[in-house]
Amino acid sequence: MSNKVIGTSVPRWDAWSKVCGKADYTADIPVKNMLYGKIVRATIAHGRVLSLDTQAALAVPGVLKVLTPADLPRVKHATAGHPYTLDRSGDVYDKNILTEDVRLYGDEIAAVIAETQLAADIAAQKITAVYEEYPIYLTAQEAMTEGAREIHEGTKGNILADTTAKVGNVEEGFALADYVFEDEHRTQVVQHCHMENQTATAFQSADGRWTCISSTQIPHICRRILGEALDMPWSSFRVIKPFIGGGFGNKQDVTIEPLVVAMSIAMGGRPVRLELEREEVLAYTRVRHAIHYRSKVGVSKDGKITAWQVDAVSKTGGYASHGHSVAAKGGGILCTLYEIPHMSFRSRTVLTNTGNAGAMRGYGVPQITFAIEAMTDKICKELQLDPFEFRLANFKKEGAPHPLNGIPMVTNKVADCLTLGRQRFGWDAKMADSGAKGGSVRRGVGVAAFSYATGVYPYSLEIAGCRLTLNQDGTVKMLVGATEIGQGIDTGLAQIAAETLGIPAEMVYAEETTDTDIAPFDTGAYASRQIYVTGVAVAKAAEELKDKICRAAGKFYEIPHSAADVEDAFVINSVTGERVASLGDLALRTYYDKARAQTLTAEVSHNCHDNSYPMGVTFAEVDVDTQTGVVTVRSILNAHDSGVIINPLLAKGQVEGGMGMAISYALGEDLFYDPKTGEPLNNNLLDYKMPTCMDTPELDCMFVEPEDPFGPFGAKGLGEPPICSPAAAIRNAVCHALGFEINALPLTPGKVFAAIQNNRGGGADV
Amino acid sequence: MRKLINIEVNGKAREVAVDVRASLLEVLRGELELTGSKKGCGVGECGACTVLMDGVAVNSCISLAVWADGRKVTTIEGVSPEPGKLSDVQQSFVDSGAVQCGFCTPGLVMAATALLGEQPSPSREEIRRGLSGNLCRCTGYSTIIDAVENVAKTRGQA
Numbered sequence: 001m002s003n004k005v006i007g008t009s010v011p012r013w014d015a016w017s018k019v020c021g022k023a024d025y026t027a028d029i030p031v032k033n034m035l036y037g038k039i040v041r042a043t044i045a046h047g048r049v050l051s052l053d054t055q056a057a058l059a060v061p062g063v064l065k066v067l068t069p070a071d072l073p074r075v076k077h078a079t080a081g082h083p084y085t086l087d088r089s090g091d092v093y094d095k096n097i098l099t100e101d102v103r104l105y106g107d108e109i110a111a112v113i114a115e116t117q118l119a120a121d122i123a124a125q126k127i128t129a130v131y132e133e134y135p136i137y138l139t140a141q142e143a144m145t146e147g148a149r150e151i152h153e154g155t156k157g158n159i160l161a162d163t164t165a166k167v168g169n170v171e172e173g174f175a176l177a178d179y180v181f182e183d184e185h186r187t188q189v190v191q192h193c194h195m196e197n198q199t200a201t202a203f204q205s206a207d208g209r210w211t212c213i214s215s216t217q218i219p220h221i222c223r224r225i226l227g228e229a230l231d232m233p234w235s236s237f238r239v240i241k242p243f244i245g246g247g248f249g250n251k252q253d254v255t256i257e258p259l260v261v262a263m264s265i266a267m268g269g270r271p272v273r274l275e276l277e278r279e280e281v282l283a284y285t286r287v288r289h290a291i292h293y294r295s296k297v298g299v300s301k302d303g304k305i306t307a308w309q310v311d312a313v314s315k316t317g318g319y320a321s322h323g324h325s326v327a328a329k330g331g332g333i334l335c336t337l338y339e340i341p342h343m344s345f346r347s348r349t350v351l352t353n354t355g356n357a358g359a360m361r362g363y364g365v366p367q368i369t370f371a372i373e374a375m376t377d378k379i380c381k382e383l384q385l386d387p388f389e390f391r392l393a394n395f396k397k398e399g400a401p402h403p404l405n406g407i408p409m410v411t412n413k414v415a416d417c418l419t420l421g422r423q424r425f426g427w428d429a430k431m432a433d434s435g436a437k438g439g440s441v442r443r444g445v446g447v448a449a450f451s452y453a454t455g456v457y458p459y460s461l462e463i464a465g466c467r468l469t470l471n472q473d474g475t476v477k478m479l480v481g482a483t484e485i486g487q488g489i490d491t492g493l494a495q496i497a498a499e500t501l502g503i504p505a506e507m508v509y510a511e512e513t514t515d516t517d518i519a520p521f522d523t524g525a526y527a528s529r530q531i532y533v534t535g536v537a538v539a540k541a542a543e544e545l546k547d548k549i550c551r552a553a554g555k556f557y558e559i560p561h562s563a564a565d566v567e568d569a570f571v572i573n574s575v576t577g578e579r580v581a582s583l584g585d586l587a588l589r590t591y592y593d594k595a596r597a598q599t600l601t602a603e604v605s606h607n608c609h610d611n612s613y614p615m616g617v618t619f620a621e622v623d624v625d626t627q628t629g630v631v632t633v634r635s636i637l638n639a640h641d642s643g644v645i646i647n648p649l650l651a652k653g654q655v656e657g658g659m660g661m662a663i664s665y666a667l668g669e670d671l672f673y674d675p676k677t678g679e680p681l682n683n684n685l686l687d688y689k690m691p692t693c694m695d696t697p698e699l700d701c702m703f704v705e706p707e708d709p710f711g712p713f714g715a716k717g718l719g720e721p722p723i724c725s726p727a728a729a730i731r732n733a734v735c736h737a738l739g740f741e742i743n744a745l746p747l748t749p750g751k752v753f754a755a756i757q758n759n760r761g762g763g764a765d766v
Numbered sequence: 767m768r769k770l771i772n773i774e775v776n777g778k779a780r781e782v783a784v785d786v787r788a789s790l791l792e793v794l795r796g797e798l799e800l801t802g803s804k805k806g807c808g809v810g811e812c813g814a815c816t817v818l819m820d821g822v823a824v825n826s827c828i829s830l831a832v833w834a835d836g837r838k839v840t841t842i843e844g845v846s847p848e849p850g851k852l853s854d855v856q857q858s859f860v861d862s863g864a865v866q867c868g869f870c871t872p873g874l875v876m877a878a879t880a881l882l883g884e885q886p887s888p889s890r891e892e893i894r895r896g897l898s899g900n901l902c903r904c905t906g907y908s909t910i911i912d913a914v915e916n917v918a919k920t921r922g923q924a
Contacts, residue, residue: 011860018868019856019875021802021842028801118787193903195806195814195869245804245869246903278807486867486904649863653905657866660906685811685901692898693907698890 009649038120040110045678062119092320103318140350165331173307173342177298196245204269218524229258249359283683286358330368373448373728413641414615421639444737448728454717455529462608465520474583481522500542502566528717535712537606544602618729629753644714658722666727776844802842813900816873823880842872862913866904
């Protein structure tokens with residue numbers, strides 16, 4: 001059957017409720033007898049709380065309780081929303097819900113519970129702490145210095161992880177090189193800035209267990225971490241995710257849920273809401289890792305890469321979170337973008353007394369892509385090689401195995417993205433138009449490619465579930481444990497169900513809430529995994545339901561079940577093509593036929609043992625004003641191979657959103673800390689330069705669509721890929737305009753102007 | 767201290783006793799249970815709380831509720847022409863793919879409604895300026911600008 005639903009821009013089912021203000025997010029859900037929480041945060045970046053004075057806080061009218069570390073379980077938990085590992089080796093268990101050991105400015109040292117938010121806020125400000133202060137380390141270099149105090153006892157040199165991924169023998173590779181290039185690249189700390197701040201409400205349910213309504217990307221993982229953090233059986237908790245106002249990886253960490261449940265427990269089960277303020281979210285939830293790369297690349301006379309060595313130092317902040325896996329991901333990216341016979345990729349992840357870095361859209365790949373493609377640009381410039389020919393000659397070939405895990409990259413159309421994108425962008429004309437543009441403006445063009453992965457197999461568990469129920473009228477209710485966080489996954493999954501079942505997409509009802517008591521098990525929204533992993537679960541469940549429908553048709557109608565099929569919501573005879581009955585007629589009989597009624601459901605748990613590799617390229621054209629250092633993006637195109645596109649309109653939305661985020665990553669966003677105290681300096685949306693629509697240029701995107709054999713209907717992941725390569729392409733365009741390199745992000749007017757003055761790049765230590 | 771205020775909210779006269787320190791957003795979301803307006807920052811930076819006060823777009827999070835005394839307030843719940851129908855701005859946001867997580871959407875619909883009231887056929891640049899007080903992290907703004915432009919075009923043809 002030809003696709004009727006896949007590849008069409010089915011409107012997202014929840015759009016109407018969102019434009020009407022009907023969609024309920026966590027803070028919109030009314031709960032009786034609610035209490036309000038507020039976190040008391042450390043006002044130093046490194047030290048120990050010797051005493052807390054809570055008297056004045058307790059005297060504030062409406063304040064009911066102040067929680068301190070002594071009131072909570074002393075067990076440590078890992079906040080990263082990774083799949084669990086049976087030997088608990090996957091994560092670092094380093095976090096107490098509240099702590100006396102302060103590891104970053106704003107660390108959580110106490111919490112107030114009050115009858116009103118105002119009372120809680122006022123009381124929190126009245127709590128004072130006496131500290132023993134330790135030296136603070138705001139950069140990885142400082143934290144790794146000989147004799148530096150361990151931020152977490154037992155973490156030698158404050159190095160959380162030190163791993164090296166190898167292909168071949170890098171020294172042999174350099175021996176084969178005719179040219180060797182070396183450079184350093186640095187990226188900055190940025191924040192997700194999802195529009196909905198982290199919010200959670202907890203209460204004791206009628207069955208005595210604990211319900212937590214939360215804006216989490218990972219409800220099922222959140223439930224497990226609640227159990228670990230509170231030292232209670234995992235089934236004591238029920239996590240419910242309603243509509244979410246964005247996450248981008250920040251809500252893939254469990255940051256507030258254990259505390260809000262602890263608050264409700266402390267209040268005998270009364271509901272408590274904890275809603276972070278924007279300033280808390282920016283500074284005290286999670287940020288993107290700043291990474292410092294030292295790269296060395298060997299190239300032969302015929303323009304082939306012979307060796308590539310990277311030494312990455314990643315700043316992870318006060319706790320492990322995802323830190324140990326983010327920087328290391330770069331090795332797999334490097335050797336799947338280019339064919340590198342000899343590679344060594346060392347990554348050290350270092351604890352510092354700064355904002356806690358975790359998962360953020362792209363998971364270390366925007367950083368490593370910046371370093372890789374800046375090196376590629378350097379090689380092409382210095383050897384006077386065509387940047388397209390060099391890339392095409394060195395790209396990893398389609399079908400080649402992933403050098404680190406052996407999985408074949410069956411579809412890989414990065415070369416098509418490069419050549420077709422070049423045409424669509426009008427590269428050659430734009431290149432001809434570059435250079436001095438009169439006055440102080442110089443124009444340049446840049447290109448950068450990236451490689452990504454879909455999901456976390458083979459490194460971690462990949463599991464997803466789906467339950468489909470045939471309703472009385474032939475419509476289908478779909479329940480998944482996957483998490484809709486704004487990307488539109490529910491709509492895409494409904495399209496997969498509809499296509500498989502032979503019904504229109506609007507006959508599949510998705511569900512805005514993911515409830516761990518009800519939704520099938522699925523690890524949630526991260527790693528661009530859901531269309532690929534959950535999508536297969538949905539397709540399998542739909543196949544099973546369709547088989548049951550055909551068998552029921554054999555029971556109710558004059559047709560052998562082997563001849564029955566479903567098309568356009570009718571049961572048909574697939575041999576004659578005749579319509580036998582409407583699906584609604586059949587469905588009604590499955591509920592109410594006195595003798596033979598048996599309702600139809602299908603439930604599938606899918607353990608995914610595949611990975612497929614989304615690839616792509618960004619093209620950028622910029623103007624640089626050499627008198628002010630201001631960079632203006634004139635045009636930008638992302639070309640993506642994410643396999644078959646399930647929903648073009650939603651896919652375009654994902655790509656443009658990622659590009660918008662990436663452009664300000666390239667040009668403006670940067671989270672600063674006071675060098676003396678470690679206090680965040682710009683943790684608000686006025687001083688932190690999240691882009692407005694005046695800062696974001698017109699965006700263009702295109703798709704090359706190979707049919708991937710593993711993803712449902714040929715799809716690969718798309719959520720994170722769009723943010724991977726724009727910053728590198730913009731940087732290359734700026735360097736082209738200026739004629740010299742700048743090797744640190746972001747390319748703010750101040751940095752670009754200084755570089756023009758000095759005619760060189762550089763930046764501060766990360 | 768509480769004060770009794772009279773507001774016309776979405777065409778309906780309401781008498782509310784409000785804490786004089788409360789923001790309009792807190793009163794809309796709390797006492798009036800109109801939770802369509804969102805709090806993204808609480809200090810007038812993000813625009814998710816945008817409502818119309820006497821037809822003018824304001825950040826309700828930094829407007830005191832008492833300032834709305836005697837005035838007309840329109841929230842996202844009040845822009846539909848009739849129950850079950852979408853306004854052309856709302857419909858255009860749906861059709862143009864301008865909605866993702868949706869948290870900024872109510873504020874943007876209100877800001878766009880006000881903008882198109884003041885400027886019936888804005889250029890894309892004027893749309894950018896008109897919506898620059900509303901932050902969105904999901905879309906890169908492109909489809910939002912499309913949505914507003916499409917309304918202007920359709921109204922222009924009507």
